Amino acid sequence: MMSSSLDKNKRSRGIRGRCLWCVNCVKWIPVLFIVTIVVWSYYAYVIQLCFLTVPNAVERVFYLLGYHALFIIFMWAYWQTIFTEIGRVPNQFRLPPSEVEKLAEADTEDAQRQVLERFAQNLPVTNRTVTGAVRYCHKCQHIKPDRAHHCSVCGECVLKMDHHCPWVNNCVAFTNYKFFILFLGYALLYCIFIALTSLKYFISFWRNELKEMSRFHILFLFFVSVMFAISLVSLFGYHCYLVLHNRSTLEAFRAPVFQAGPDKDGYSLGKYNNFQEVFGDNPKTWFLPLFTSLGDGVVFPVRAQHQPSSYNSMGSTQTSCEEQLERSPQPSPALLVPIECPA
Template identity: 50%
Template sequence: MNSQLEIKFINKCLKYIYSLCFLLVTLSGNGENGKAVVYLVAFHLFFVMFVWSYWMTIFTSPASPSKEFCLSNSEKERYEKEFSQERQQEILRRAARDLPIYTTSASKTVRYCERCQLIKPDRAHHCSACDMCILKMDHHCPWVNNCVGFSNYKFFLLFLFYSLLYCLFVATTVLQYFIKFWTLCRRKSTESCPKNELTDTRAKFHVLFLFFVSTMFFISVLSLLSYHCWLVGKNRTTIGK
C-alpha cells in the first residue's frame, strides 16, 4: 500500500470515528446533558492531542548528519579512484580523525554511505524510502510517510500514547451504547425502544464496527507502545536492537 493512501485511510477513519462518536453522545444522552458534555470535552481533548502528535510525527523532517561528516571534494576523488578497499579505508580513517564521533562495523571498517557520500555517525542509517541518511534511525513508518528517528521519535511515542488513550476512551464509551442497543432494542418497532435510542440495523452495525475497531487498535497500539518503551529503557532502536 502506498504511504499516501495509508495516511488518507487514517484521515478517513478519524473523520468517521469523530462523526459517529459525536452522533452517539448527542443522540443517546437520554436527558443526561452533564454526562454528554463530559464525554464531548474528554473526547475532544484526546482527539486534539492525538491529531497534534500524529501531524508532528508526519511533518517533522528527519535529521541527517551535518556537513562535517561529508567527504571533501578532494577526498571524494581519491576515494572513487581507489579500487582497493584497504586504501579506501585509509582515506575514511584519515577523514574521520577530526570528527566528534564515528562508528566502525564488526570488521573494524569505518561505516560509510556510498549513496550520501558521508561517514555515518553512531546509529545513523540510510533510508531507501527517504533517500538520505537518518540520525538515530528507528524505522521508516509508512503510516506517517516519514522516517522515525532522532528528530521526531518523541512525537512518535506521544502519537502512540495518545492513540492508546483515544482508542481506550472510544471503546469504553461506545461499549455502553453497544450493550444498550443490542439488549433494549431487539424489536423492530420504534414504540418498544426507549426515547432517543438508535433502532435501525445500520446504526447497530456502526456501533458494533466502532467498538471492535477501537478495541483492535487499542490492543495493537498497546503492544507497539510497550515495545518502544522497552527500547527506550534499554537505549536501543528497532534497527540496532
C-alpha cells in the same frame, strides 16, 4: 540530431517526474486511511453516540470533553510525527570531491579504509562496521554519524534512524521520535476511551434498544476501537522498552558496533537518563508534542568504555599521560620519581 536528442531527454525527464509524482501520491495512502478512520470515528462518536444516543446531559458533556481532549492531543502528535523534517547529516561529514576521488582510486579495502580513517579522525564518531571500519554511505558520500542510517525510501541518511513508517509517510528518527511515541500513546488512550464509553451502548445494541440509524455506527465504533487498541498495546509497549534501554528499532535487531565490539547497551545510561534523552529534562513538556529531546542527533552520550576520549575515530587507544597517572596506584612519597609527559 541535437534537437531530437534534447527532445528525448526532456520527454524522459517528464516521464520520470510523473512517475515520482505518482509514487509520492501512493505513499500518502496509509496516512489517508488513518485520517479517514479518525474522521469517521469523530462523526460516529460525537454525532451518533453523544448527541443521538446518550440520553443523560451530564454524561454527554463528560464524554464530549474527554473525547475532544484526547482527539486534539492525539492529532497534534500525529501531525508532528508526519510533518517534522528528518534530521540530516551535517556538511562536515561529507567527503570533498578530492577525497571521493581518492576513495574511488583506492585499489584495496585497506586503502579505502585508510582514506576514510584519515578524514574521520577529527569527527565525533564512535560506531564502526562489523569489520571495525569507519561507516561510510556510498550513496550520500559522507561518513555516517553515530546511530545514523541510510533510508532507501527517503533516499538519504537520517540521524538516529529508528525505522521508516508508512503510516506517517516519514522516517521515525531523532527529530520526531518523541512525537511518534506520544502518537502511539495517545492513539491507544483514544481507542480505550472510545471502547469504554461506548461499551454500555454496544450492549444495548444486542438488546435492540438503539435506534436503527445509530446502532451500526456504534457497533463498528466499538469493534474498530478495540481492534486498534489491541494492536497499539504491543507496539507502544515495545517502543517504551526501547526508550528505557536507549535503543532504536534497528539497534534492537543489530547491536551498534564500537571499538570494543558490539554492545546493545552502548548508549544506555540508566532508565531515567534514557527517558530524558528522548523527552527532555523538563517534566512540564514531557507529554506535549513539542521537541524537547536532548542533544543534536549527531553526538550521543555512551557508556564509559565507549567514550571518544578513550580512542580516536581510527579505533586506536588514546589514553593520556595524565589519565595513566590517575589510574596508576599511588606510590609512597619516598618512591616518587619525576615523570615527563610528552607535549
